[in-house]
Amino acid sequence: MPTALITGITGQDGSYLAEFLLSKGYTVLGMVRRSSTITFERIEQIQDDIIILQGDLHDQSSLMDVIAEYQPDEVYNLAAQSFVPTSWNQPVLTGEVTALGVTRMLEAIRHAHPKAKFYQSSTSEMFGKVRTVPQNESTPFYPRSPYGVAKVYGHWITVNYRESYNMFAVSGILFNHESPRRGMEFVTRKITHGVARIKLGLAKEIQLGNLEARRDWGFAGDYVEAMWLMLQQDKADDYVIGTGETHSVREFCETAFKAAGLDYQQYVVQDPHFYRPAEVELLVADYSKARAALGWQPKVSFQDLVALMVEEDLKQVAREIAKN
DSSP: OOEEEEETTTSHHHHHHHHHHHHTTOEEEEEEOOOTTOOOGGGTTTGGGSEEEEOOTTOHHHHHHHHHHHOOSEEEEOOSOOOHHHHHHOHHHHIIIIIIHHHHHHHHHHHHOTTSEEEEEEEGGGTOSOSSSSBOTTSOOOOOSHHHHHHHHHHHHHHHHHHHHOOOEEEEEEOOEEOTTSOTTSHHHHHHHHHHHHHTTSOSOEEESOTTOEEOOEEHHHHHHHHHHHTTSSSOOOEEEOOSOOEEHHHHHHHHHHHTTOOGGGTEEEOGGGSOSSOOOBOOBOOHHHHHHHOOOOOSOHHHHHHHHHHHHHHHHHHHHHHO
């Protein structure tokens, strides 16, 4: 059986990827930082089927030890400080983890197991102040946050190691992908969880920032398959992954509240506090290369994704009410 190492396995993408790889017969290794507050909520259903390892993208020696001992066939680097607003408050930490952490992992692979295939989780936030619409693999980067800047570094260092050391190293430039497992700090989950709380009488409003910002939103469960497909190719290359559709935060609100039988205009309040210092206005993917080369395309529609998230949050909030 092939062996895969996933950094960030306790996150949204890591949990879906772990489930996907287990279904393919992989031995799955999940790397987590040593911490007193590790949460395994997203992977509790598969925790007995995976191997949890200690490692930290800050610590080169820990990465070397993991790669040398387990010799994974595939390494998926999903760990990062990935919340854009936090990157403004902690730009140095974001650079250390999201940028230099990629170099540390590539160095560990190069020295301890250079035959391993490496996947780097890049992001549409690298496009930032977009030069062309839609965005594809040739679109110039213009990041608008410390997170985006750090991800650009991670992307290019992956390309550099591929070309300099003939490593099988790829970057997936993933546009926004959501699910019921999305963290509460992200606007999509803030909306759907807020809708559930309002529907069940626990809240009266949701405070949001820029309602006109537009994103290409897909389902995280679809996107992890694209990650895997990239590492099954004969040649390492980079791919844009998205849906090719763009929707505003306002549309997301309207769809989410409608799924619960509510009118968003009665409950959504705009607060300048939630505006970014430098906004990214419009992101939409041209994923034609991935469709042609990988045979990949999204399966879950925007409307079905939002409805799924609202449905799961209604269940979660109802359970919390029942406990109390």
